[in-house]
Amino acid sequence: MAEVKLFGNWGSPFSCRIEIALKLKGVEYEFIEEDVYNDNKSPLLLKYNPVHKKIPVLLHNGKPICESVVILEYIDETWEGPSILPKDPYERAMARFWTRFLEEKCFPAMKQASWSTGEEQEKAKEEATELLKILEGTLSGKKFFGGDSIGIVDIVANFIAHWFIILQEITGLELLTQEKFPKLGQWLDDYLSCSIIKENLPPKDKLTASFQARIQAATTSK
Structure with a gap:
């Protein structure tokens, strides 16, 4: 099974978007909570998103994807299940x-x-x-x-x-x-x-x- 991890925050609408998309597709994942409000971001988050240094980050088989809308499109193109974007x-x-x-x-x-x-x-x-x-x-x-x-x-x-x-x-x-x-x-x-x-x-x-x-x-x- 592909290893999928999501760096996010429980109260973020942006990481919530990704969780919803993964659930719609039936993808199992590990959620990694980030303390984004107290400037206490983990070294892994900074490693995987060195440009923006923010959540969400989706880690798929060790490869990071950043920016929530980009991640949503990636999820739609990678996994079977209900389409998130139209086919037309x-x-x-x-x-x-x-x-x-x-x-x-x-x-x-x-x-x-x-x-x-x-x-x-x-x-x-x-x-x-x-x-x-x-x-x-x-x-x-x-x-x-x-x-x-x-x-x-x-x-x-x-x-x-x-x-x-x-x-x-x-x-x-x-x-x-x-x-x-x-x-x-x-x-x-x-x-x-x-x-x-x-x-x-x-x-x-x-x-x-x-x-x-x-x-x-x-x-x-x-």
């Missing part, structure tokens, strides 16, 4: 386009809206709202971003489904609601009701406590 070249290109949109546009804006304050936060909220409107439009007539089954765009969007929703509850931010975005709201329900997704997301109470501690630390340091 055009649909595959579109899936890559939307993963970039999530990575480069949505994630930074939603992160900024969650963690900033004042005028900076208001600007980020406006930007995030416009980006969510675009995502809402892509779901017309579809259960998931990739169609009838979970694909790479859904997996990359996992930070919206779990992490961002929890942050909204903690901070009182009402950016993504069922009333404002009914299609995204339905996607959330369908995505989170999938057993593999549900079983591999960080526990809500543990993630909530982690976020609250970070908010408290940020407030104290001001």
Whole structure:
């Protein structure tokens, strides 16, 4: 059997993406927990990802693959099982386009809206709202971003489904609601009701406590 190891962190949406993909494919792996928040990264992580020095890193037969979206594509091309990317070249290109949109546009804006304050936060909220409107439009007539089954765009969007929703509850931010975005709201329900997704997301109470501690630390340091 191929040796597969994943260097990640229990609360990271990025390493969670990889766990979901491996579970969808039925690949057995060893999870190696990294302490990424206290600048206490292991020598092995620094060895296998010397460029970015961050998680996730997938180690397959001793060979490291870095960057979560790159790893997702590698998993899809390496192992049999449900397809993560579409087979059709055009649909595959579109899936890559939307993963970039999530990575480069949505994630930074939603992160900024969650963690900033004042005028900076208001600007980020406006930007995030416009980006969510675009995502809402892509779901017309579809259960998931990739169609009838979970694909790479859904997996990359996992930070919206779990992490961002929890942050909204903690901070009182009402950016993504069922009333404002009914299609995204339905996607959330369908995505989170999938057993593999549900079983591999960080526990809500543990993630909530982690976020609250970070908010408290940020407030104290001001």
